[in-house]
Structure formats: C-alpha cells, structure tokens
Amino acid sequence: MQVNLRIRRFNPEKDQKAWWGEYTLSDALPTDTVLDLLHRVKWEMDGTLALRRSCAHGVCGSDAVRINGANALACKTLVQRLSGGNGSATIQVEPILGLRVIKDLIVDMEPFMEHYRSVLPYFINDSPPPADGRERLQSAEDRARFDDTTKCILCACCTTSCPSFWANEKYVGPAAIVQAHRFIYDSRDEGAAERLAVVGDTFGVWRCRTNFNCTSACPRDIEVTKAIAEVKKVLATGEI
C-alpha cells in the first residue's frame, strides 16, 4: 500500500526553523510499524533523519512521538490502524510536545527525568530485613495494588500529552506521579511521607485537571489518571 509520510524535521546545524519532510513509500505493508517506515526513510532515502529507538517492540520507551496528533510509540503503531481504508495512508510524525527539540524527532529528555527523580523513585525501607536472611513477605493482594504502575517504561507519552504540563513545565507530570504511586502503594515501602510532600506540592497532583489525555496516550495501558486520583486520595485522607 502507499503511505505518504510527513515528518517534522529540524537540524540545529542548518535550519532556522522546523519544516515538513514529505516521503512516499509505495510498497508499505499494513503490518509495518511507523518505526519500520521511519527506518526506511532513514536507511533508503535520507540518512540525516534523527530518531531514538532500540527494542522495536514497545518495551524500552525510546521512540515516543506524535503520530497524527496523538502520542504513541512508533514501534507499537501499525500502519493498518492509520489507513483510511482506501489502500493508502497519510501519516504525520512529529516530536512529542513540551520538551526542547534537539534534532528532528529527538527531544531533550532531561527535564522529564528531573521530574522523575524529584519523587524519590526508589524503594525506601530502613528497617532490617527478616532475620532469616530471606525476602520480605508480601501478600499477592498487596502486590496487586501497585502492579499497574510498575509497568511504566518512562517513555513520556503521558506527560507530553498533558495540557497542564504544556501550560506549566514545572508540573511534575503524570509519569512522575505514576512512579510515586508505585512506591506509595507498595506495602513494603516506608518513604510515603517524603514522596507525598513532593507530589502534594503546588506543582504536584493538584495541577491535574483529570482529562485523561495521559491515560489514552500510555502505550503500557497504565490507568494513569486513576493512579493520580489514588495519590490525591491519600493526600486528602491520609490513608493508603
């Protein structure tokens, strides 16, 4: 099938401003991913195209981009889902919004990672582990309470689709809250108070306007907005 690919291009060493590159692939397959198409452009047509990618099956979080206006992983988006049904497709690919573009589809992830680090995204438990030298016990039910938020691959699809983040980049954003949730709801963790202080701050969860952009963007199907609501609930009631 024919795909008309429009890619937002910007090379800081050459371009004053971003422009649209247009590429026609006449023999794409419906089962190709957008990453496959970007690779074909890079390998067969224009080697200067810059993008990040690694795993090619949706688990490393490298290739979050905006495809036809919605955030997604290029490697997890199949052409057939984007075609108009008439045997051809027009696909527009841009960098995710709200982070500085370094080159083409590559953005500066550092502000995103800084928000991530701000919620103390690591296990805190200073009590000695069991004397028998074995694992801390956790019931299957307690483990299930935070299962959803352990799936996060830090791709930034959620945060960079969030209107509150676009409005103010100081907002920690949904991804960081998901990470905080993962520890706050872990029955073994003892750092909840410190974390809640961060996410309960002016640039924390209260910036969220609950419009579910983040949830629809998440390639790991994490119920992001629900996790945020659960963190809000802990802040409001003090109960986990």
Next chain:
Amino acid sequence: MANVKTHTFDAVIVGAGGAGLMAALYASKNANVAVLSKLYPTRSHTGAAQGGVGAALGNMEEDRWEWHAFDTVKGSDYLADQDAVDILCQDAIEVVIELEHMGLPFDRFPNGRISQRRFGGHTNNETKKPVMRACHAADRTGHMILQTLYQQCIKQKVNFFDEFHVVDLIRVGDSIRGVVAIEIATGEFHIFHSKAVMFATGGWGRCWQVTSNAHSLTGDGAAICLRRGIPMQDMEFFQFHPTGIFKLGILITEGVRGEGGVLINGKGERFMEKYAPTIKDLASRDVVSRAIYLEIQAGNGIDGKNYVHLDIRPETVNHYFAKDGETRRITREDIEAKLPDIADFTRTYLGVDPVKDPMPIQPTAHYAMGGIPTDVEGRVILDAAKKVLPGLYAAGEAACVSVHGANRLGTNSLTDLVVFGRRAGKDMAAFCQQANLLPLPANAADEVIAEFERIRHNQGSAKMFEVRNRMQTTMTEGVSVFRTKETVSASIAELKKLRVAYQDVGVQDKGKVFNSELLEAWELGCLLELAEVTAVSALTRQESRGGHARDDFPDRDDVNWLKHTLCHKVGEGEYKLDYKPVTLGRYEPKPRVY
C-alpha cells in the same frame, strides 16, 4: 586533537543494563565511578527480558543450588566451567533476595514468598521432573530488574553519562588507561581517563536477520576488546531461542511453555514428544530449536511454511495436562495475569489473541554464550593460561565466564548479570583502591577519531543497510541453528567481501549533533567483525555441542573438543584460534537426553 574533553575517574563502566548497573551499585560504594551508556539506562535490553531469574529458593517445592548447577552444566552440554557454575547457583539465592530487599516487585505465592515457575531444563535431579525455579514478576522480570537497579543507582547518586557512545579502549601494553566516547548530543569526543574499565555492553543478535535483540545490540564492547587484542571466547555458540514471533523475531518467553503451552506442527502433532520424551516442550533451547527446524524441513510446518504453532489456549493446555496425568489446569484469566505482555505483543503485531488462537513462531537469534573471556571476578583474561589484564573487566552478556558453555539455560542470563555484575563491581573497586592512575598516552583518541572522519567523509557508494542486510542474510543461511563446513565457508567468503564493501560505506549526515547515521555505520563495523569471528570459530569446531550443531559432525566429541575456543584477531580479517581447557567438577560429561 585539541578539542577532546578529558574526565578522570577511578573506574568507567560501559553499559547500563542489568550487569552494568549491578556493578555500578557495588563499585561506586568504594570508588569514584562513571557509568557510560549509549542509551538512557532504562532503555537497555535487560528491560525486554521476560520469563524470570533463576535461583533455587525452593519457595513452592524442594530445590537445591546443586540441582540448579547440574541443570546448568547439562544445559551447557558440559562446556561450562563448573567452578563458575557453582558460584552462579550459590550466589543466585542471595542476590535474588537482595533484589527483593531493593524493592523489586516479584510476583508472590499465596504464602507471601517470591513466586517461581517452571522453565526449560530446570529439574528436580532426583525425580527428573520440572521444578519451579524461575523467580518472576509477571512476564516482565527484566523490566523490573532494570528499573529497580536504576532506581537504586539514583538513590546512591551514581554518576551517569547518558547517551555517551564508547568507541575505543585505551590500552598501553598490559595496562588500562580509559576509554574514548562520543557525546551523542554534540558529536564531541571525550576521553575518560581511569584505572579500570568494565564492558557490560550486551549482545550482538543483530548479526542475524530474525532476532529478539534490540537494534542497539551491535556488540560494541566485544568488538572494541577484540580490536585491542583481547580474544573472543566460544563465539560459535550463539543461542537460537525456539519461540520468536514469526518473521519479527520478537521473543515469546519460555514461561509460556512453563505455564503449559505446547508446540504443535502442521499435522496437529505435539512433536516435542518425539524429541524429548521426558520433559517434552521444556527441553533445552538448542534441542527445541533443532526440533522445530527438522519439522519444518520435513514439510511439517504450518501449511508447509517455515513456522510452527505455540499453543497456550486453555483447552489445548488442559488436554495435555490431563493426558500427562497432571492435576493442574489453566484458565484464560491465568494467561492474562501471568503472561500479559506476551498477549499484548501477539495482539499488537499479529492480530492473534493467544487465548483464542495459536501463535505462529520460529527460532530467533537470541543470546551470545560466548564473548569477552573473564575469570569469576569479572577480570578479563588474555589467553589459555588465563593471564589477567589488570584493570579490565567484563560482565553480562558481553562476557564469557563461562557459565553457559555451549547452550544457556533459560533464566540464567539474568542470574549471570546480577551475580557476576556484583562480583565484578566489588573486585573493580578493590582494584582501584590499590592501583595508581597511569598517565594517558599522547593523542589517545586520534586513531578512532580518524576512523570516524574516514566514515564521515567517505565518498563510497555502498549503502549501509544493504551491507547489513547481506551480513544478516549470510549469517542466517550459513551460521544458524544447523551449519556445515559448506554453509559456514560460504558465509566466511561473503563476509570477506562485505568487509571490503564496508570500506565503501558512506553517510549522508555530515553533521555533529545526534549523528546516529554515523554511529550506526560504526556499529555495523562491530557486527561484521563479530560475525566473522563467529563463523571462523564455527568452521573449526568439528563436532556438535549445544548451540553449535554441525550436520557434518553430528556428535559431541569430548576427546577432541571438550575445550573453549579463543579467537584472536591478528590482522584485518585474520584470526588465530587457540583453546582453553574446561574446568570440570562434580559432573562428568554424559550424553544429554531430556
């Protein structure tokens, strides 16, 4: 060159997957350490590991580390070094508990302990029945290990240099002085001057066409070491995992068969009953991959094509459970709960719902058993006499200790990463405490800068992706699940041509910022070299053992070949082979039946 920035650390760790991060946690307790990674640490391919990490915790049924050791040695087709295997299986228990203490969210048994499941080749040595040894977090165990280790590194304020691509090792005689890296965002060269260097750069599955490996797995660390005079050990042993998604190569964990999934051919037969009557679908990977190939060759693929089915539908699984006299049964919900990511992959990429339809699969290039030779402390060795190169370390898939021998047992790679990553990290810190920082040689980065300038300004007409495709095709045809003198020789001849063609590969991107085309071209050079080493090592070994199955020498030959290959690079395209004895122990080599 004037514009090269120099940094000084006690030690540099190259790679931030499971092995690099575990080493970093330990080394940075007692030394000033930098971790350099071409990817953001959480993008490392350890995050793709699915099924589990092996440790004889015995949380549900009796298990012993000695059984784990035996299974590992048998799985390795007796080529693993048994002293190293003992360490692997003993340390595994402690390290898995340590990961839990770091917060790793393992799944839990009803009694609150870490959940374990069956995996290929893991047995109770007395009853010979499969045993639950794979500790797991759904089917994303590697993701959890990678996240947990990275989280702990943040807590411990480890120094990361993210998106720094290491391109050379600075070695002066038998001492190590640091590495040369490119900062990807700026294209600038940096020298990291250090007393010690560790490579934890992962595998090179991208030498083949169909692979479970990420695009980034191009064997950089191994190739750099090879170029700096380190031999590569046991490169002919590359694992083909039996169950990759047809054409795409995306892995479907052995955990699927651990939960009861069965392989079915075009005639509707559960063919593993023929090849491994005792543990059937849970035989070692090399055995299952060969069985699939033979079925396909015999015309028993699905619709005569080159794939078979992996069936985890509850009706199929329960049918065979009943037939085998097992009491357990599975439901749709079990599949969704225990194998959510697998279900997501096949739904996304194939439109196949594994609870309703069988999954089309074929063997996929998966794991490098061979690599940079080390001792059990992760110290790199230079020859058959095990002479250590002080200050140089390797761990993880890039390294060869050797605990996997000729065929790795499922779940043992994650175990290897954390066990030997930890040991290497500790040893490296101890080394740094007594070693002096030796001076940098003049112009230490010049040679590799010149190579990059050559590629950048090359006027040649060869296309990078075409050279890469040809390499992947020839490796898939000639140095795959089965090989013969003829097929391997043909691959070597083609690889020689490709080495010449590579000199003609140019790039369109002449810039500095994020020039991933240039880096990809350099990575291709690494792949080509490792492919050639693999083929040369495979041609010489005239026997079949584990992942190395020679049709022209179908039997294992312990008299002549119970030894490790060491392949030295002695010139462009010239290699010298040497052999190192296997460390035997409790388990005498025996014929391998499952």
